[in-house]
Amino acid sequence: MLRQPILLLARSEAVKKLVSTMPVSSGIVTSYVPGEGTEAAVEATARLVDDGLTVTLDYLGEDTLDAAQADATVAAYLDVLQALSSRGLARNAEVSVKLSAIGQALPDGGHKIALDNARTICRAARNAGTTVTLDMEDHTTTDSTLQILAELRRDFPETGAVLQAYLHRTEDDCRRLAHEGSRVRLCKGAYNEPESVAFQDKLDVDKSYVRCMKVLLQGDGYPMLATHDPRMIAIGRSIASDTGRARGSYEFQMLYGIRPEEQKRLAGEGESMRVYIPYGLEWYGYLMRRLAERPQNLSFFVKSLISKK
DSSP: OOHHHHHHHHTOHHHHHHHHHSHHHHHHHHHHOOOSSHHHHHHHHHHHHHTTOEEEEEEOOOSOOOHHHHHHHHHHHHHHHHHHHHTTOGGGEEEEEOGGGGTTTOTTTHHHHHHHHHHHHHHHHHHHTOOEEEOOOSGGGHHHHHHHHHHHHTTOTTOBEEEETTBTTHHHHHHHHOSTTOEEEEEOOOSOOOTTTBOOSHHHHHHHHHHHHHHHHHSSSEEEEEOOOHHHHHHHHHHHHHTTOOTTSSEEEEETTSSHHHHHHHHHTTOOEEEEEEESTTHHHHHHHHHHHOTTHHHHHHHHHHOOO
């Protein structure tokens, strides 16, 4: 019932201004998005690195049907990679890229455009001394994204993948990608997917997440376990211990502003902990679309403001 009203609000510049300037709302925005430009993103990165954390940066935007906008997104990534290198942060910070933001959805040659643009970003990341992870989007793009990943890995084998545990196919995808040198981020998934392709019940999604963790942690790749769920974190640590995984051969990931004290606690206990920082001009639409896809996320964000633990 909330989906359409939230999407309508996402297109309102007046509401965006109100949300970003009201005292409480402004706190919500800056809690989860450090700013719109490179400088704000890099400063947030520096603070987290000082706390013993690592970072992945996502320049917000997706589903672009404008080639110029895709080019602008590539330029933003090149800019932030240069800034990270200049500040000596590239060793502890990588970038996450949505292929639909760099041309995948363009009607004429989108696959090739996205691949070429991703190569440009991967080359810049390697020159800066860091890596790229390809974000996963809704299920209609999964095959295309994995195909582009395979093509990129021919020249840039360090490129990371993302898999979403709520999709029925993901356990098999984990098996295919759990090989030596393969970095795979496992998340639960945030899109509103149909029952034909995705688990709908939270318990079923949790069970799939655990199965996928086992596959990745028992494999030869580098698992990146993206979850804020204390139970999933405990299970992941247990599986890692049971399989003889050394710390540093896998990592946990959380969103910027979500459970920051837990992030630091895990890092303090010797776990590799990476923080996903979204930034850029599209922060408002991004936040509202995430709420529209899964309105229950609204209560999650509100709870996280009440308790930063």
